[in-house]
Amino acid sequence: MAAKSGLKSTPRYKSETWKTKERASLAERKKANSGKLCSVSGCTKKRYDLYPYCWTHSRRYRRYGHPVIKLPTQGELRAIESAIKAWLDNDHLTTKADREAFKRNWSAGQQTIRNHPSFALPFSRLQGHSGYTQKSKGLVILSHYFHRQGHSLSDAMLRYMAVRLWTEFKWRMPEGSRKGFQKERHLFMNTWSGTFVLTNSGFARTTTEDRVIAWERPWYVSENPRDNLPKPITKSVTTKKALDRWSVATTIRAIGDELRGAVEHAMGTDWVSRDHRLLQKASEALGLPHSNPSIHQHFEQY
Numbered sequence: 001m002a003a004k005s006g007l008k009s010t011p012r013y014k015s016e017t018w019k020t021k022e023r024a025s026l027a028e029r030k031k032a033n034s035g036k037l038c039s040v041s042g043c044t045k046k047r048y049d050l051y052p053y054c055w056t057h058s059r060r061y062r063r064y065g066h067p068v069i070k071l072p073t074q075g076e077l078r079a080i081e082s083a084i085k086a087w088l089d090n091d092h093l094t095t096k097a098d099r100e101a102f103k104r105n106w107s108a109g110q111q112t113i114r115n116h117p118s119f120a121l122p123f124s125r126l127q128g129h130s131g132y133t134q135k136s137k138g139l140v141i142l143s144h145y146f147h148r149q150g151h152s153l154s155d156a157m158l159r160y161m162a163v164r165l166w167t168e169f170k171w172r173m174p175e176g177s178r179k180g181f182q183k184e185r186h187l188f189m190n191t192w193s194g195t196f197v198l199t200n201s202g203f204a205r206t207t208t209e210d211r212v213i214a215w216e217r218p219w220y221v222s223e224n225p226r227d228n229l230p231k232p233i234t235k236s237v238t239t240k241k242a243l244d245r246w247s248v249a250t251t252i253r254a255i256g257d258e259l260r261g262a263v264e265h266a267m268g269t270d271w272v273s274r275d276h277r278l279l280q281k282a283s284e285a286l287g288l289p290h291s292n293p294s295i296h297q298h299f300e301q302y
């Protein structure tokens with residue numbers, strides 16, 4: 001199944017003894033962790049699972065990429081997107097040759113995340129032990145976004161750039177992290193740009209259930225009290241439910257990582273620092289008129 005669609009599957013598991021051992025050590029680590037306090041300063045709750053945070057903070061961390069930060073708003077991200085476009089038009093692409101080169105690179109970037117329409121599998125194919133890697137699941141959702149909903153991959157890449165610039169000014173390292181600066185920042189950026197694609201992908205879980213729409217009273221009175229009970233009249237109802245950001249967090253990040261790759265394919269890896277006017281415009285878009293270039297230098301040290 002996986003091979004047919006061109007989507008990659010995870011390798012099958014190791015031996016049963018390996019699995020049993022792994023489970024035992026996991027349970028032990030969870031137990032040791034749950035005795036400690038949440039890493040967020042001021043929080044007095046015990047840790048959850050293997051997270052360095054309590055239930056509330058680990059939930060926020062998994063869903064939003066950070067346990068406590070004030071999250072980026074739609075307005076902020078849209079303002080930065082306009083700033084990026086203004087920078088491209090007014091500062092970055094000044095000659096005809098520049099514009100043509102940019103067009104070529106940008107569409108080459110899009111090609112890296114553009115898959116055949118057959119990648120837009122329904123939710124049921126990804127459910128349970130589908131065996132697909134997170135990257136493959138991410139490509140499925142990207143394909144829904146592009147092929148089914150007709151959204152532009154260019155917009156998704158632009159969103160990634162906006163999130164990237166937002167972190168330059170408003171993100172900070174989460175307390176208690178064991179991952180390191182770059183990894184945490186990537187996790188945050190991938191979460192926010194991946195969520196943009198997921199929410200616009202129309203990709204949802206459909207469930208069909210029998211719902212009671214009315215009750216039928218028996219027309220006769222029986223001596224058996226059970227026969228006198230009203231009987232439900234049911235109708236089969238199909239509902240579409242958006243995917244939960246907690247349960248698909250890893251897939252969301254895989255989508256974000258695809259967008260990062262596409263942007264870097266188009267712009268190179270140093271696009272944020274190459275021209276200070278971009279940061280200047282992004283800072284103005286966030287209402288921080290006196291941009292402090294030292295913020296940027298601070299990031300460069302890592």
Ligand SMILES: [Zn+2]
Nearest residue numbers: 038043054057
């Ligand atoms: Zn906490």
